[in-house]
Each structure stands twice: as C-alpha cells, then as structure tokens.
Amino acid sequence: MPTDYNYFEETRLGKPYDLALLRRMAPLARPHRRLLAWSVARVLLITLFDIDLPLLTKCADDRFIVPGRQETGAIPTAETAAGRRLGVDLSDPAAAAAAGRYPDLLQAEGAQASIAFEDLPKVAAGDLERLRRGDLAGLAWLTLAFVLMSLAGFALNFAQALVMEFMGQRIMHDLRMRLFSHIQNLALEFFTRNPVGRLVTRLTSDVQNMYELFTSFVSFLFKDLLLLIGIAAVMLALNWKLALVTFAVIPAVAAASIVFARRARDIFRILRVQVAEINSRFSETIGGMRVIQLFRREEANYRRFEALNHENYLAGMRQIRVLAVFMPLVEVLAVVAVALIIWYGGERVLDQTLSLGALVAFTAYIRMFFRPLRDLAEKYNILQNAMSSAERIFLVMDTTTMLPQPAVTAGGGPAIEAIDSVSFDRVDFAYVPGERVLKSVSFELRRGETLAVVGPTGAGKSTLVNLIPRLYDPTAGSVRINGCDLRTLPSGVFRDKMALVMQDPFLFSGSLRRNIFETDPGTEPGRVEAIIAAANLQALAARLPQGLDTPLGEGGALVSSGERQLISIARAFARNPQLILFDEATSYIDSQTEQLIQQALSRLMRHRTALVVAHRLSTVRHADRILVMNRGRIIESGSHPELMALKGFYYRLHQLHPNGS
Numbered sequence: 156m157p158t159d160y161n162y163f164e165e166t167r168l169g170k171p172y173d174l175a176l177l178r179r180m181a182p183l184a185r186p187h188r189r190l191l192a193w194s195v196a197r198v199l200l201i202t203l204f205d206i207d208l209p210l211l212t213k214c215a216d217d218r219f220i221v222p223g224r225q226e227t228g229a230i231p232t233a234e235t236a237a238g239r240r241l242g243v244d245l246s247d248p249a250a251a252a253a254a255g256r257y258p259d260l261l262q263a264e265g266a267q268a269s270i271a272f273e274d275l276p277k278v279a280a281g282d283l284e285r286l287r288r289g290d291l292a293g294l295a296w297l298t299l300a301f302v303l304m305s306l307a308g309f310a311l312n313f314a315q316a317l318v319m320e321f322m323g324q325r326i327m328h329d330l331r332m333r334l335f336s337h338i339q340n341l342a343l344e345f346f347t348r349n350p351v352g353r354l355v356t357r358l359t360s361d362v363q364n365m366y367e368l369f370t371s372f373v374s375f376l377f378k379d380l381l382l383l384i385g386i387a388a389v390m391l392a393l394n395w396k397l398a399l400v401t402f403a404v405i406p407a408v409a410a411a412s413i414v415f416a417r418r419a420r421d422i423f424r425i426l427r428v429q430v431a432e433i434n435s436r437f438s439e440t441i442g443g444m445r446v447i448q449l450f451r452r453e454e455a456n457y458r459r460f461e462a463l464n465h466e467n468y469l470a471g472m473r474q475i476r477v478l479a480v481f482m483p484l485v486e487v488l489a490v491v492a493v494a495l496i497i498w499y500g501g502e503r504v505l506d507q508t509l510s511l512g513a514l515v516a517f518t519a520y521i522r523m524f525f526r527p528l529r530d531l532a533e534k535y536n537i538l539q540n541a542m543s544s545a546e547r548i549f550l551v552m553d554t555t556t557m558l559p560q561p562a563v564t565a566g567g568g569p570a571i572e573a574i575d576s577v578s579f580d581r582v583d584f585a586y587v588p589g590e591r592v593l594k595s596v597s598f599e600l601r602r603g604e605t606l607a608v609v610g611p612t613g614a615g616k617s618t619l620v621n622l623i624p625r626l627y628d629p630t631a632g633s634v635r636i637n638g639c640d641l642r643t644l645p646s647g648v649f650r651d652k653m654a655l656v657m658q659d660p661f662l663f664s665g666s667l668r669r670n671i672f673e674t675d676p677g678t679e680p681g682r683v684e685a686i687i688a689a690a691n692l693q694a695l696a697a698r699l700p701q702g703l704d705t706p707l708g709e710g711g712a713l714v715s716s717g718e719r720q721l722i723s724i725a726r727a728f729a730r731n732p733q734l735i736l737f738d739e740a741t742s743y744i745d746s747q748t749e750q751l752i753q754q755a756l757s758r759l760m761r762h763r764t765a766l767v768v769a770h771r772l773s774t775v776r777h778a779d780r781i782l783v784m785n786r787g788r789i790i791e792s793g794s795h796p797e798l799m800a801l802k803g804f805y806y807r808l809h810q811l812h813p814n815g816s
C-alpha cells in the first residue's frame with residue numbers, strides 16, 4: 156500500500172471508538188434532547204409491543220387452542236396428566252344442547268361441564284365447535300389484540316424512523332454549516348497544506364457517516380439492545396432452564412463477533428484511506444488537467460489511478476469476504492439455537508413441564524433475538540466509519556490556523572476612515588518555518604502615492620502584496636496601516652478599503668455580473684455600465700451570449716487571462732477602494748489587451764493610493780517611487796530616473812529587458 160501520498164493523517168488515526176470522541180459528539184445531539192427523550196419513550200413502547208406478540212401466540216395456544224395443559228414449570232403428576240379436561244359453559248344454550256347429545260362423555264357440575272381431551276375426537280365437528288364457543292371467542296379477541304398491537308407498533312416504528320431521520324438530517328445540516336464556516340475562516344496557509352479532495356471528503360462523506368451514526372447506530376443501541384435484553388428476560392421468565400440451554404450459543408456468537416471485529420477494523424481502515432486517496436488523486440487530476448493533457452501524462456496518470464483503484468478493489472473484496480462469512484455464520488448459530496429449543500424444549504413438552512405455546516414462543520423469540528445480531532456487522536461498519544469520520548472532522552475543527560482577530564472592544568476598536576499610510580517595519584516572512592521569503596522589509600506608502608515593486612521572479616513581490624490585506628501575518632516585524640499594527644485591527648476594517656487585483660484572479664462559476672458585483676450591484680443608475688466601461692469590459696460583455704448574465708463556467712473557463720485581469724479590475728472598481736494592490740500578470744498578454752488593462756488600471760489608480768508589482772516599463776515609469784527587490788530584500792528604491800542614474804540592479808534589469816523586468 157502506498158504511504159507516501161501525504162495521507163498519514165488518515166493512516167495514523169488510531170482507536171476506532173474513543174470515549175473522548177463520543178463525548179465530543181454529544182453536543183451535536185444536545186439541541187434535540189427533548190426529541191431524544193420522546194424517542195426513548197417510544198422505543199420502550201415498541202419493544203414492549205414486539206416482545207408481547209409471541210406472548211399473545213403463546214396465550215392463544217395454551218388458553219384456547221390446546222387448553223388444559225400444564226403451565227410451565229409445574230411438576231406433572233400421573234393424575235393431572237391423565238385428567239386433562241376441557242371445560243364447557245352450559246349457560247350457553249347451544250353448548251348445553253350439544254352437551255346433551257353426549258351424556259356419557261360429559262360430566263356436569265352445575266352450570267359447568269367438562270370433557271376429557273382424549274374423548275374430543277368422538278364429538279362431531281359441528282358439536283365440537285358449539286362446545287368450544289368460549290375458546291373461539293377468546294381466540295377472536297386475541298387476534299384482534301394481536302392486529303391492534305401490530306398496527307400500533309407499525310405507527311410507533313414509523314414515527315420513530317421519521318424522528319431519527321429528522322434528527323440525523325438536522326445534525327448533519329448543523330455539522331456541515333459549522334465545518335464550512337470554520338474552514339472558510341482558516342488562514343490561507345491551511346489550504347496550501349490540505350488537498351482540496353481531502354477537505355471535500357470532510358464536508359461530504361465524513362458528514363454523511365456521522366449522519367448514519369445517528370440514524371442507524373444510535374437507533375440500534377436504543378432499540379435493538381433494549382429488545383435483546385427484553386427477550387432474554389422474557390425467555391428466562393417463561394422457562395429459565397430452556398432459556399439457559401438456548402443461550403449456550405451466545406458465547407459462540409460473541410467469539411465470532413470478536414474475530415470479525417478485529418479483522419474488519421483493519422480492512423475498514425485501509426478502505427477509508429484508499430477512498431480518501433482516490434478522492435484526492437481525482438481532484439488533483441481535474442485541477443491539473445491542462446498539464447496532464449499538454450504533457451501527455453494521461454497514460455501514466457491512468458496507470459497510477461488504476462493501481463490505486465485496484466488496491467481499493469482488493470480491500471473491498473477482503474471486506475466482502477469477512478462480511479460474507481459473518482452473516483451466514485450468525486444465521487447458522489440462530490438455527491442451532493432453534494434446534495436446541497426443539498430438542499430440549501420438545502422433550503419438556505412431552506414430559507409436560509413446558510406448554511406447546513411456550514415452545515412456539517421460544518422459537519419466535521430466538522428469531523427476534525438473532526435479527527439484530529445478524530445486522531451487527533453492518534452496524535459495526537457504520538460505527539467504525541463514523542468514528543474515524545468524527546475524528547477527522549474534529550481534527551479540522553481543532554485546527555486553529557485562523558489569523559487571530561483582536562477582541563472587539565466596546566467602542567468597536569480603532570476606526571479607520573481613510574488609509575493614510577501603509578508601512579512595513581522590518582518585516583520577515585516565511586511560508587515554511589526557517590525559509591525566509593521576506594527579509595527585514597521596511598518601506599512606507601503614503602496616501603495618493605503610487606509605488607511600484609520590481610524584481611526577478613521569486614524575489615517575494617507577491618508575498619509582500621499578500622501581507623497588506625493580512626492574508627498572512629509576518630513572522631517578525633509588523634505591517635501597519637495609519638500606524639496601527641494590522642493584528643490589532645479587525646480585518647474587515649481595512650480589507651473593505653482595499654482591492655487586490657491578482658496575477659491570475661479566480662473567477663467563480665456564476666455570471667459575469669456576479670463575479671464583479673457579488674450580490675449587490677448598487678442602486679445608482681448607470682453604475683454597472685460605468686464600471687464595465689471603465690474596466691474596458693464592453694467588448695467581452697457584448698461577445699458573451701447573455702451579456703453580463705452569462706455563466707462563466709467553473710473557474711471562469713470561458714475567459715482569457717487578460718480578460719480575467721479586466722474582470723478583476725472591474726471588481727476593484729465595484730468596491731471603490733482607497734488602496735489598490737495590483738499584481739501585474741507576468742504571462743504574455745497580447746498588446747491590444749495589454750493596452751486595455753493599462754488603460755483600465757490607470758483609470759482605477761487615478762486619485763487612489765496604489766502598490767503595483769510591475770513587470771512592464773510603462774507601469775514602472777508612472778510610479779512615484781520604485782522598490783527593487785531581490786531574494787526577499789529591498790535593495791534599491793527611488794524614482795525611475797534616480798534608479799537609472801544609480802546604475803545598479805534596476806539599471807541592469809532594464810538593460811536586460813528594456814520592455815519589462
């Protein structure tokens with residue numbers, strides 16, 4: 156099994172059922188505790204009804220169908236064995252008339268008469284029915300009770316399933332929302348460490364597994380466990396000796412379950428890891444489709460996926476083999492239990508220490524007893540999955556790589572009306588501990604200024620830009636706005652006042668309009684058109700079949716990278732920010748689009764403060780000041796003529812790339 160996919164998170168996870176985990180799950184069900192309490196009451200009733208049904212058949216057998224037998228546990232005597240008689244109520248005229256026809260068989264005692272069981276075959280069928288009218292009426296009542304209880308059981312079961320399902324759905328809904336909002340607030344660094352596929356699994360199948368835990372496993376614990384205890388109690392009460400003989404199979408069931416649990420646990424875990432790997436590999440394939448197709452890696456990628464899928468298949472087959480042994484094994488043990496009842500119980504019926512009804516009830520009970528045991532394997536699977544899902548969900552929930560937000564004070568914290576200055580004070584930054592990408596960077600950007608940052612690829616320019624909206628926190632030093640450290644300000648306060656136009660802006664799958672304006676295009680008449688015009692997007696809007704309302708496809712697949720920048724500029728216009736952060740695209744953009752971008756950008760920057768990562772001379776020339784970066788440090792700064800006169804790094808960059816850095 157490959158272990159080098161960075162999935163140690165899944166493989167490392169230990170104990171399948173951890174009490175601490177259960178304790179953490181409890182609060183999820185807490186909002187539904189009243190419903191749960193009702194469920195307990197309902198389950199108690201359902202169990203009572205279920206257990207009563209075989210008792211009713213026993214009653215039908217012993218009281219009305221084959222009455223007069225010894226009750227359970229009584230010691231038979233020769234006299235009682237020979238003297239079993241059927242009572243006849245003579246106050247019923249039809250019964251009295253029938254009795255009159257067999258004076259030598261019936262013994263009358265006042266309003267009651269009786270007839271020996273062995274004489275019953277001598278009575279004609281019609282007369283027998285008249286003599287046994289009382290039994291027939293009793294049977295009818297019992298049948299009615301049986302049907303009514305079954306119906307009530309059905310209604311209760313239905314209500315119970317509905318309520319459990321409702322609770323499961325609510326819990327799943329709440330959990331998913333909690334997880335979503337937690338993930339949404341995590342620092343960006345978290346997302347560079349966790350593949351998308353894995354997070355998708357957290358939010359989908361892991362949450363689904365928890366739901367199944369509530370609907371299937373909890374109801375098993377509640378209902379089936381109660382039923383097992385109830386049945387055992389009734390069996391012991393009916394005939395404790397026969398009950399104990401029957402229970403002789405339980406150690407075998409327990410042994411089978413333990414062996415099964417051990418084997419299943421490993422296989423389930425392997426399967427889970429593999430499913431996570433498959434998800435991850437697949438989402439990586441989708442994300443990297445361009446590279447895969449361009450570099451013709453389809454075959455190699457296919458082989459890798461095939462190997463992964465094959466391992467998953469093998470583990471699946473191993474799981475089936477274990478399951479396929481367990482279920483029939485329990486079935487066989489159930490049959491052994493029935494055989495024991497017939498063998499031992501049958502003998503007791505013959506020697507009159509057990510009624511036939513009790514024997515029938517016992518076989519019914521043992522069937523009921525084994526039904527939940529047979530499903531144990533499935534329930535165990537659910538428990539395993541749910542526990543490891545819970546563990547992984549809590550692992551994400553416990554991740555606190557959120558950028559710490561300052562506690563909001565009563566006055567709402569320091570207010571920022573306008574961004575007067577942005578300053579870096581000896582800022583160090585490392586994505587990976589120890590590998591500094593920014594080294595003691597200090598500069599100040601004042602209101603209304605345009606600052607350009609230039610330097611070779613990897614110098615740390617984009618990183619520097621990302622620190623201004625506090626996408627990351629510096630490792631050392633501080634980033635300040637109006638002299639306030641960003642860490643002391645709620646991020647909404649400054650993010651609202653700035654717009655970041657990234658190199659390759661991300662587009663959502665919604666319409667062009669939604670991508671620019673989110674949900675609020677503003678109420679000013681002509682605002683939308685003005686922004687589209689300012690961002691030079693008229694041509695794109697005219698080209699798209701439904702104009703601004705054309706869905707852009709996932710990741711904005713319909714638009715070119717130049718157009719993406721224009722859309723991103725329009726986004727910035729829509730926010731009307733005070734500070735523009737612009738990361739110029741390094742990729743080749745045709746000169747016409749390039750001109751459109753430059754034009755839109757200069758419109759956007761007019762009367763605004765701007766920091767631009769510049770690659771093109773035209774952009775750099777317009778800047779008030781230029782910072783030259785190399786290997787994480789600012790090595791030169793000044794205006795274009797100053798830097799050219801310096802004949803240093805900047806000058807050499809220009810000699811090399813007269814049209815861009």
Ligand code: ADP
Nearest residue numbers: 347586587592611612613614615616617618619
């Ligand atoms: P520039 O914009 O000047 O090309 P960047 O700021 O993008 O440079 O990158 C500076 C360094 O930081 C590079 O060595 C790059 O590999 C590294 N880097 C950038 N982003 C990340 C990240 N998310 N995780 C780890 N390293 C990163």
